[in-house]
Amino acid sequence: MTADTKTRIDETVKASDVVLFMKGTKEMPQCGFSSRVAGVLNFMGVTYTDVNVLADEDIRQGIKDYSDWPTIPQLYVKGEFVGGCDIFTEMTLSGELDQLFDQKGVTYDKAAADKIREANA
Amino acid sequence: MGVEHEIREKLDAAFSPRLLSVTDESEQHRGHAGWREGGETHFRVEIASDDFAKLSRIERHRAVHRALGSDLVGRIHALALQIEA
Numbered sequence: 001m002t003a004d005t006k007t008r009i010d011e012t013v014k015a016s017d018v019v020l021f022m023k024g025t026k027e028m029p030q031c032g033f034s035s036r037v038a039g040v041l042n043f044m045g046v047t048y049t050d051v052n053v054l055a056d057e058d059i060r061q062g063i064k065d066y067s068d069w070p071t072i073p074q075l076y077v078k079g080e081f082v083g084g085c086d087i088f089t090e091m092t093l094s095g096e097l098d099q100l101f102d103q104k105g106v107t108y109d110k111a112a113a114d115k116i117r118e119a120n121a
Numbered sequence: 122m123g124v125e126h127e128i129r130e131k132l133d134a135a136f137s138p139r140l141l142s143v144t145d146e147s148e149q150h151r152g153h154a155g156w157r158e159g160g161e162t163h164f165r166v167e168i169a170s171d172d173f174a175k176l177s178r179i180e181r182h183r184a185v186h187r188a189l190g191s192d193l194v195g196r197i198h199a200l201a202l203q204i205e206a
Contacts (some may be wrong), residue, residue, distance in 0.1 A: 083182070086182070
């Protein structure tokens with residue numbers, strides 16, 4: 001990863017409270033795993049920045065080095081790497097995601113989060 | 122040697138797991154992004170090992186990624202991980 005790419009990623013993850021690096025966009029995901037994370041964030045009414053790694057090869061490779069994480073999607077909250085699809089799903093279902101959002105001051109629809117848990121209980 | 126076997130061997134060697142299940146789920150993703158004829162693109166791994174006890178959730182995943190190696194992880198399209206201590 002070049003210094004320039006690292007700076008771009010750094011600025012991107014710090015520019016918004018919630019940033020999702022994904023394949024495709026939040027309106028049109030192009031991978032099932034990206035789609036799952038974006039779909040939950042959309043449903044929970046979270047304001048977030050989506051970064052389509054398919055549109056930028058430098059970012060697509062660079063983000064893997066940046067987080068020491070080999071797969072996409074990748075979620076960042078307040079500049080901190082949270083995890084990929086598996087961890088995100090676990091945290092959604094366990095309620096840890098709500099806790100994280102509460103701690104970090106991220107606004108979300110609690111009732112929607114509960115609905116997801118009910119549907120998966 | 123198939124990919125499923127390769128995953129199993131590497132994880133067995135790295136973590137001496139008390140539970141290890143490796144499933145090739147490629148067929149369920151037929152036609153999806155990353156899928157290709159012949160399968161071996163989408164895997165699900167369930168693993169339980171004492172080695173994970175002191176690691177955070179992210180560190181557990183990283184340990185598994187490292188054990189598999191970037192070559193293998195780069196070759197497959199998807200790896201769903203369920204990791205327990």
